Amino acid sequence: MDSSDMDANYGGGLLDMVKGGAGKFFSNFKDNLKDTLKDTSTKVMHQVATYTKGELDIAYITSRIIVMSYPAEALQIGNQNHVEDIRSFLDSRHADHYTVFNLSQRNYRGAKFSNRVSECNWPSRQAPSLHNLFAVCKNMHNWLKQNPKNVCVITCSDGRAPSGVLVCAMFCFCHLFSNPVPAMQLLSAKRPGSGLWPSHRRYIGYVCSMVSEKPSLPHSKPLVVKAVTMSPVPCFNKQRIGCRPFCEVLIGETKIFSTAQDYERMREHRVQDGKVVFPLGVNVQGDVVISVYHMRNTIGGRLQAKVSNTQIFQIQFHTGFIAPGTTVLKFTK
Structure with a gap:
């Protein structure tokens, strides 16, 4: 992997966003959020615990940051949250003081939550773009500082990994923690089983570094x-x-390169080979996703060959944090 000498405009918007960040407000906001971590409102927390164990999947990470699974408009198997129940819950506890940050790619009518819904459209099988992650942190910060009663409600398909990424990044954005580890420990204590991937943790670290x-x-x-x-x-x-592996390279969600060929032309690699090398020579910039798949040939119902792919691994990184002159990046399991 080589650094290019070409100039580029990518990242200008992100850098401008960083320069216009939280500024002097960080110290006051840090103290405020520290107070919320104590969860002093036992009455509210008792009511929340009752709802979590009963009808709804809602967790207060702090008294001002709430995480929940996607609020469906119809009954769905495995989904505890109905949009009307969620609205009733939020209106009864945080009327006119909540904003919903929907990280999933399934949008819902903002009118259900008094039009205070931010549709973020994060990809489901990878970390969000660094620009989007930082932008949502900044929007949350701006909402919370407007009124001490304001709360942020974060939702994704299951209320787990994407929501966890945003919560941890927000903690770092507000200078509550200087590295991802204690942020993830707090998340795990408040909402176990978030299932953050190494790429998620890497992007949380990027936010920590930037602020x-x-x-x-x-x-x-x-x-x-x-x-x-x-x-x-x-x-x-x-x-x-x-x-029988092949490699794909994406910039964000856009595939820009693949080594996949017809099944008959794909080489089978065996354990005794020790390693597989995929020659690429691909120019990349920004959020890079590299995925390796195993290509399978199965027999269909009419004895027709069908090809299916099984993902072996996926890594994601941002080129802006790769030091110029770097020749090798090593990722371990």
Whole structure:
């Protein structure tokens, strides 16, 4: 992986956003959120616990940051939250003082929540873009500082990983924590089973770096991914002796390169090979997602061959945090 010498405009909006961040308000807001972590309102917390165990899936991470699973408008298997019940819950406890941040790609009518809904449209199977993550943190911060009674309600499909990323990033954004670990520990204590991926944790770390006392801001230099090496060779084929892998590269949610070919032309790699090398030579910039899949050939109902893909791994990073001159990036399980 090489750094390019080309100039680029990417990241300008993100850098402008950082420069216009929380500023002097950080210290006051930090003290305020520290107070909320004590959960002094036992009456409210008792009522919340009752709802969580009963009808609704709602968790107060602090008394001003709430996480819940997606509020459906119709009864759905495995979904505890009906939109009318959620609205009743929020109106009874935080009337005119809540805003919903919907991270899922399923939008719902803002009128259900007095038109205080921010549709973020985060991808379901990867971390959000750094620009979007930082922007949502800033919007939450702006809402909370308007009134001490204001609360943020965060929702995604199951109220787990995407919501957890935003909660932890918000803690770092507000200088409650200087690194992701204590933020994730607090999240785990308040809402167990969030299931954050390494890429999620990496992006939380990016936010921490951007708002630290000596901020590390992303550069705008594009990179060249020359090759991806996977070691050892995993066992994904039917004989459990290797795999038939291919590699895809995405910028955000847009696929820009793939090594996939027709099944008959795909090489099978075996455990004794030790590693798989995918030559790429791809220019990338911004939020990069690299996924490796195993290609399977199955027999259909009419004895027709069907190809299906099983993901072996996925990594995500932002090029702005790769030091110029870096030649190798190593990701471990």
